[in-house]
Amino acid sequence: MKMKYVSMMAVIALLGIHTPVHAAEAAAPAAEASQVVIVDVKKIATEAKAPKAIQEQIEAERKKVQADVTKQEEALRKEDQKLAEQRSVLSADAFEAKRKEFKEKVVAAQRSVQQHRTKLENAYAQAMGDVQKQVVGIIAEMAAQRKFTVVVPSSQVLYYDQKLDITAEVMKKLDEKLPKVDVKL
Numbered sequence: 001m002k003m004k005y006v007s008m009m010a011v012i013a014l015l016g017i018h019t020p021v022h023a024a025e026a027a028a029p030a031a032e033a034s035q036v037v038i039v040d041v042k043k044i045a046t047e048a049k050a051p052k053a054i055q056e057q058i059e060a061e062r063k064k065v066q067a068d069v070t071k072q073e074e075a076l077r078k079e080d081q082k083l084a085e086q087r088s089v090l091s092a093d094a095f096e097a098k099r100k101e102f103k104e105k106v107v108a109a110q111r112s113v114q115q116h117r118t119k120l121e122n123a124y125a126q127a128m129g130d131v132q133k134q135v136v137g138i139i140a141e142m143a144a145q146r147k148f149t150v151v152v153p154s155s156q157v158l159y160y161d162q163k164l165d166i167t168a169e170v171m172k173k174l175d176e177k178l179p180k181v182d183v184k185l
Contacts, residue, residue: 035147040154040167044135045128049175054127057183058120065116072109079105119185127183131174138173142166 045051083102087095139151154165 034149036150036152036164037148037166038152038154038157038160038164039135039139039170040165041135042155043167044171044174045131048131048171049179050131050134050181051128053180054124054131054183057127058124061123061183061185062120065113065120069109069113069116072112076102076106076109123183123185127181130181131178134174134178135170138170138177139166142169142173 079102083095083098086098090098139148142148143151151166154160154167
């Protein structure tokens, strides 16, 4: 019985040792056929024409909103000062009613600012989503033409040979295809 066990273990050991060698040999041709390229997505998002245009439009709208907010804040400050001056003149009930009304105006102004901020963030995300779709499409076209099998963002790689970097080509094609995106506010 012990002899059968030992011989069976020997057969299993031989199969176990032999199998990974065959698996590695089978994987070797596939690995040789793979072509990996790198894309610097952050660079495209900051230096390509469309993202720059998006940023400019968002910044212009943000400045308009900030100017309105500044006007609202100044009006609320004046109203608060006026209310403080009237405190001694008004009855407690009248003052409390005016104070409540003022607080409601402050809350409404804060809500308005938050709505504008959310609107800008959503518009930016949608516009950059359009850019991202174009980038993915461009990379897919290049992959089909040049037989890339793997495209990796440069932020996910510790080191790579610059010959693998296709960022400049992708950005050039993006600038040609999508020089500007109109932000929908």
